Amino acid sequence: MSSHAGFVIAAYGVSFIALAGLIGWVFIDQRLQNRALRQLESRGVRRRSEGKGAQP
Amino acid sequence: MSETVSKTGRWIDWANPTRFMSFAGVILPWLAGLTLIVLAGGLWMSMQAPDDYQQGATVKIMFIHVPFAWLSMMCYTIMTIAALGTLVWRHPLADVSAKAAAPIGAVFTALALITGSLWGKPMWGTWWVWDARLTSVFVLFLMYLGIIALTRAMDDPAKSARATAILTLVGFINIPIIKFSVDWWNTLHQPASVFRMGGSTIDGSLLRPLLVMAIGFTLLFFTLHLMAMRNEIWRRRVVAMRRVAARNADRGPVQ
Amino acid sequence: MGALFVREVRLGLRSGAGILIGVLFFLAVIAVVPFGVGPDLKLLARIGAAMLWIGALLATLLGLDRLFQADRDDGSLDLLIMASERHLLTLTVLVKCLAHWTVSVLPLVVASPLLGLFMNMEPAAIGATTATLLVGTPAITLIGAVGAAVAVSLPRGGLLVSVIVLPLTVPVLIFGVSASYGAVEDPAPFLAPFLILAAITLFFAVLGPLAAAAALKSSAD
Numbered sequence: 001m002s003s004h005a006g007f008v009i010a011a012y013g014v015s016f017i018a019l020a021g022l023i024g025w026v027f028i029d030q031r032l033q034n035r036a037l038r039q040l041e042s043r044g045v046r047r048r049s050e051g052k053g054a055q056p
Numbered sequence: 057m058s059e060t061v062s063k064t065g066r067w068i069d070w071a072n073p074t075r076f077m078s079f080a081g082v083i084l085p086w087l088a089g090l091t092l093i094v095l096a097g098g099l100w101m102s103m104q105a106p107d108d109y110q111q112g113a114t115v116k117i118m119f120i121h122v123p124f125a126w127l128s129m130m131c132y133t134i135m136t137i138a139a140l141g142t143l144v145w146r147h148p149l150a151d152v153s154a155k156a157a158a159p160i161g162a163v164f165t166a167l168a169l170i171t172g173s174l175w176g177k178p179m180w181g182t183w184w185v186w187d188a189r190l191t192s193v194f195v196l197f198l199m200y201l202g203i204i205a206l207t208r209a210m211d212d213p214a215k216s217a218r219a220t221a222i223l224t225l226v227g228f229i230n231i232p233i234i235k236f237s238v239d240w241w242n243t244l245h246q247p248a249s250v251f252r253m254g255g256s257t258i259d260g261s262l263l264r265p266l267l268v269m270a271i272g273f274t275l276l277f278f279t280l281h282l283m284a285m286r287n288e289i290w291r292r293r294v295v296a297m298r299r300v301a302a303r304n305a306d307r308g309p310v311q
Numbered sequence: 312m313g314a315l316f317v318r319e320v321r322l323g324l325r326s327g328a329g330i331l332i333g334v335l336f337f338l339a340v341i342a343v344v345p346f347g348v349g350p351d352l353k354l355l356a357r358i359g360a361a362m363l364w365i366g367a368l369l370a371t372l373l374g375l376d377r378l379f380q381a382d383r384d385d386g387s388l389d390l391l392i393m394a395s396e397r398h399l400l401t402l403t404v405l406v407k408c409l410a411h412w413t414v415s416v417l418p419l420v421v422a423s424p425l426l427g428l429f430m431n432m433e434p435a436a437i438g439a440t441t442a443t444l445l446v447g448t449p450a451i452t453l454i455g456a457v458g459a460a461v462a463v464s465l466p467r468g469g470l471l472v473s474v475i476v477l478p479l480t481v482p483v484l485i486f487g488v489s490a491s492y493g494a495v496e497d498p499a500p501f502l503a504p505f506l507i508l509a510a511i512t513l514f515f516a517v518l519g520p521l522a523a524a525a526a527l528k529s530s531a532d
Contacts, residue, residue, distance in 0.1 A: 004114045004178045011117045015124070015167050019276070020161050024284045040297045042174040054252035143525070198478040205474055208463055218529035219461040223475060226457050226522045233511065237482035241489065241503070300501050 065246060076149055080286050085209065087279045095272035101265035117175040119265050123273040124168035130195060131161030131277065135203070136228040139221035149285070151217035152292075155207050156284035168193060188242035192235050197226045211302040213292060244258050312402060315408050323414030334422050340366040341426045352431040359430030360440045360491035364484055366450060367419050367444055368427070372476060374415045375455040376409065376462065376469035377526065383463055392531045400528065404456060404520040412452045418446045420446050421474050423448030437500065443508060447487040450512040452477050452497075452517030460523035464530050482511055 103117040135157050141150030172190060184190070203223055210216035231269050323330070344362050348354060382388040391403050423444055427437035458476040462468030483514040494502035 007174045007178050008113050008116045009109055010118075011120060014170050014174070015120050018163055018167050022160065022280060026287065029287045030283065030290070033287055033294055037290060037297070040294065040301060042101045043301065046177040126373055144347075159435050170324040195478050195481055202475040202478060205471055206461060209468075213466060215530060220527055222457070222526045223520050226454075226518065227479065229518060230482075233482045233514075234478075237485040237507075240507075251496070 057093055073152075074150065077286060077289060080282050083284055084279065084286075087275065087282065091141075091272060091275040094268060094275055095302065098269035098272045101268055105265045106261055109203060114175055115262060117171055118262070119269045120273075121168060121171040121268040122174055122266060123308065124164050124171060126270060127273055127277050128161060128165035128168050128193065128249075129276070130194065131157050132200075132224075132228065132231075135161065135224050140226040142217050142221040143225070147211060151307065152285050153281070154217075154220060155213075156288050158204045159205060160202060160280050160284060162204060164273075164277070165193060165197045165200055169197060176190045186242070188235075188239045191238045191242070195234050195238070196231070202225070202255050221252070242243050312398065312406050315403065316406050319407055319410030320414055320524050323410065326449065329416055330418050333374050334418050336373055337370040337419050337422060338426065340369060341429060344430070348410065355437075356431045356433070359427060359432040360436055361488050362430060363423050363426060363440050364444070364447075364491070365487050367423065367448060367482060368480060369377050371405075371416050371448055372420050372455060372473045373450045374411070375452070375476070376472045378411050378456060378459040378466070379463045380459070388463075388527070389531060392527060395524075395528070400524040401520045404460070404523045404527070405453075405516065408449075408452050408520065412424050412449050416448045420448060423457065433495060436491065436495045440491040443487045443490045443505060444492055445482050445510060447508050449477075450508075450515045451476075451480050451484045453512070453515040454483075457521050457525040460526035460530070483508065486511065 098119070102116055104188060105116065105119070137155065137156045138154035139148040141147040142154065169190070172193075175183060178185050207216055207220050208224055210219065312427070341362060344358075345355060348358070355477065379388060382391065392400060395403070420441060423441050424437050428438060432440070454477045457479075458472040461475065462471050465471060486504045489499065490504040490508055491502055493499040493504060
């Protein structure tokens with residue numbers, strides 16, 4: 001049955017790589033959006049909803 | 057948009073993206089931690105699980121393959137509910153949810169296919185069988201890709217939301233027909249030798265890790281889904297703010 | 312509604328090149344098959360029905376993106392949507408689909424017996440395939456209407472429409488081809504898949520225009 005170990009390892013490996021890629025993509029996306037938000041905020045751009053006093 | 061939101065009554069708590077963001081911020085660390093614990097436990101239990109007398113070590117592939125297959129269907133169901141939310145209640149978060157879920161669902165479906173293929177090679181002697189179940193999942197995967205292509209093809213989120221919702225709903229109504237037709241097609245063509253896995257009962261020693269892994273991957277899905285939704289809201293804020301910035305820049309020289 | 316049908320058919324016929332290209336594409340696909348699988352006449356006869364169905368499916372998809380886009384370009388789509396208080400938009404879409412089918416898909420059905428001869432098919436198989444195409448291709452057009460409506464605002468939606476629609480047409484293909492084989496191969500039934508095919512067409516005659524109308528409305532506002 002050890003000949004099948006390769007398939008098991010491959011299945012787990014592929015799943016691990018794909019899920020790591022998915023998680024990594026989500027984190028990179030998060031960082032990109034946050035950086036863009038911070039840049040825009042530092043340039044003094046505000047969202048309309050903030051201007052209306054929805055937030056302090 | 058604000059009028060429709062106010063009409064929906066108690067849904068308003070969830071309709072407000074800002075409130076959703078704070079909710080997501082509170083719950084995400086807990087959800088992620090729980091996911092890690094359950095998945096780690098599930099992995100450990102899978103490693104400890106005895107080999108099946110018939111399938112040997114390959115039965116370990118089941119512990120990831122079955123959760124992936126289950127998630128591929130659950131994700132489409134969530135997208136369908138979100139599509140209903142977009143079309144019927146005009147819920148502003150529904151479209152964010154659908155758009156965020158599609159790539160995650162596609163990855164899980166692809167993994168279900170790949171792990172199934174890796175399971176099939178030692179068990180059936182071939183990478184791919186045009187078995188009814190595999191074929192249906194493959195068609196589901198193609199539908200995911202079509203939906204993703206459509207969401208990414210349109211720039212305007214409001215327009216793409218309704219178009220995607222309609223496509224998702226039509227696809228969901230179609231799934232039973234596709235399943236039925238593929239079953240029919242399969243019995244007609246009688247594949248040479250297909251190992252029936254539905255009939256065999258699973259022993260408790262294998263069922264427990266499977267259950268834990270299924271819960272773990274479901275938690276992982278919800279964690280990723282919430283994070284992707286949050287990213288999507290951020291992305292839209294960035295787009296909106298860029299637009300404001302561009303307008304201000306236009307106005308600037310006049311003042 | 313009758314006037315709309317006549318208008319659509321006339322418009323479709325006027326741009327006669329469109330029909331011709333559809334049939335030519337069908338012809339080209341079928342003509343390429345022997346080069347791919349070899350000139351073995353027995354094999355060709357065996358896969359003939361399937362090849363005719365796949366060729367017809369692709370040729371039908373080819374013209375789908377023009378279903379609403381031409382109307383959108385000249386603004387008459389907005390008129391049709393605005394008139395939806397008087398005429399149900401769903402019904403309008405259904406009529407448009409029928410007209411589109413008459414103009415650009417019916418020629419494919421008519422051409423299929425000739426192409427069946429190229430594939431060395433028996434007369435019974437040719438007849439069955441033509442009959443299933445006649446019953447089944449409206450379903451493809453009706454499903455395609457959803458794809459075309461969803462992608463109507465995209466400048467180059469043609470390929471996208473095909474990608475979206477193809478997975479949804481799997482049942483039509485399965486039952487169309489099984490019925491065609493059922494007519495020739497003895498144990499396989501003909502009537503059952505043929506009736507299911509007809510049921511699928513009728514089902515999509517309701518679902519397709521409904522969804523397409525909803526998509527068109529949302530693309531307008």
